[in-house]
Amino acid sequence: MALLGGxxxxxxxxxxxxxxxxxxxVFFGLLVGQSGLGWIAPYHIESNQLFIDLALGLILFExxxxxxxxxxxxxxxxxxxxLLISLTTGATVVLTLLAMDFSARSAVFAAALCLATxxxxxxxxxxxxxxxxxxxxxxxxxxATTGCVAFVISTWSMPFLVEDxxxxxxxxxxxxxxxxxxxxxxGGLCAGLVLIGARFLGQxxxxxxxxxxxxxxxxxxxxxxxxxxxxxxxxxxxxLTRALDQKQQVVAIRIASDARIFLVATFVLAGAILDLGVLxxxxxxxxxxxxxxxxGQIAGVFWNRHRLGxxxxxxxxxxxxxxxxxxxxxxxxxxxQTLYSGLEPRLTGALLATILLMQLLxxxxxxxxxxxxxxxTCLQSDxxxxxxxxxxxxxWENKS
Numbered sequence: 181m182a183l184l185g186g187x188x189x190x191x192x193x194x195x196x197x198x199x200x201x202x203x204x205x206v207f208f209g210l211l212v213g214q215s216g217l218g219w220i221a222p223y224h225i226e227s228n229q230l231f232i233d234l235a236l237g238l239i240l241f242e243x244x245x246x247x248x249x250x251x252x253x254x255x256x257x258x259x260x261x262x263l264l265i266s267l268t269t270g271a272t273v274v275l276t277l278l279a280m281d282f283s284a285r286s287a288v289f290a291a292a293l294c295l296a297t298x299x300x301x302x303x304x305x306x307x308x309x310x311x312x313x314x315x316x317x318x319x320x321x322x323x324a325t326t327g328c329v330a331f332v333i334s335t336w337s338m339p340f341l342v343e344d345x346x347x348x349x350x351x352x353x354x355x356x357x358x359x360x361x362x363x364x365x366x367g368g369l370c371a372g373l374v375l376i377g378a379r380f381l382g383q384x385x386x387x388x389x390x391x392x393x394x395x396x397x398x399x400x401x402x403x404x405x406x407x408x409x410x411x412x413x414x415x416x417x418x419x420l421t422r423a424l425d426q427k428q429q430v431v432a433i434r435i436a437s438d439a440r441i442f443l444v445a446t447f448v449l450a451g452a453i454l455d456l457g458v459l460x461x462x463x464x465x466x467x468x469x470x471x472x473x474x475x476g477q478i479a480g481v482f483w484n485r486h487r488l489g490x491x492x493x494x495x496x497x498x499x500x501x502x503x504x505x506x507x508x509x510x511x512x513x514x515x516x517q518t519l520y521s522g523l524e525p526r527l528t529g530a531l532l533a534t535i536l537l538m539q540l541l542x543x544x545x546x547x548x549x550x551x552x553x554x555x556x557t558c559l560q561s562d563x564x565x566x567x568x569x570x571x572x573x574x575x576w577e578n579k580s
Contacts, residue, residue: 232446268480272479477502
């Protein structure tokens with residue numbers, strides 16, 4: 181149901197409504213989920229958690245692999261810009277939440293969740309519109325950087341939220357640091373395995389795609405066994421594979437074309453688990469959070485526009501492209517609710533409403549940004565031949 185219905189809804193969204201396919205996937209999830217017909221219940225989603233983890237692993241690997249290679253000096257400039265954008269965004273959200281009478285602990289944790297831009301929406305929408313160009317590469321870099329910052333801060337802030345005693349907090353913070361270290365090591369080992377395997381297999385896509393999928397399954401399974409998040413290891417896996425593949429021997433897998441089954445299921449299930457009733461109840465808090473998040477992002481981008489080599493117009497479009505809120509925040513929020521039953525219900529509702537709102541509006545924001553960059557090469561093509569040309573171009577780039 182999720183795959184076939186999502187496929188149909190995505191095509192209707194693209195061909196009839198001039199919207200990204202991902203919007204159709206999410207709307208179909210809302211239709212058959214707990215906000216609609218109730219055909220997909222929360223326990224269905226829980227029973228498919230391994231499938232969802234594998235999909236997230238694929239998405240994050242591709243995000244890391246899509247980060248373009250640049251000169252070292254430019255790479256450091258982009259890294260500093262990403263950190264500063266995260267800083268301004270987080271500070272704006274924290275101040276907004278404090279003004280709304282939330283506690284400092286809750287505000288820091290919520291701000292960490294608001295930092296990340298959805299990698300799935302970015303990848304899927306960029307694929308649908310045929311995004312190609314330097315500014316698209318910069319968008320992928322910023323999405324990857326803010327995602328890493330969000331994961332690190334949320335991991336360190338969880339002990340601060342859960343523990344009351346300073347000594348216990350320090351122990352928990354050290355445990356969180358060890359988890360981050362294990363995630364880095366796991367990502368590096370996965371990258372090394374793929375690089376070694378690619379050298380022996382040669383540039384044969386059918387074999388290398390199996391190698392990458394197998395490594396992702398191994399990495400996700402290992403992360404689950406070690407009780408660490410799959411998010412950071414898979415993102416580093418993609419980044420390191422791209423950076424260390426100096427002879428360009430790896431034929432990367434593209435989830436939007438080679439493994440779209442995971443992409444469709446992820447969006448449909450994300451829509452199914454969201455509740456429109458929460459949005460109706462907390463729409464004001466969600467709107468305030470969206471405005472605060474956008475204000476912080478656009479301030480950070482404008483602050484660093486010269487460092488990123490952007491003019492005013494491109495800075496605005498980059499800020500718009502960063503709007504989709506990551507569904508990974510759902511995973512982190514669920515983990516926090518499991519660990520800490522005292523999380524403020526109003527904050528949980530506000531975050532869920534914000535995620536739902538940006539799941540619906542996020543794909544349109546990304547499409548607007550790519551179109552504004554002038555890098556959408558196949559926007560709104562109803563001709564199958566054009567879609568085949570885009571697919572052939574992806575295949576050629578993979579082989580190159």
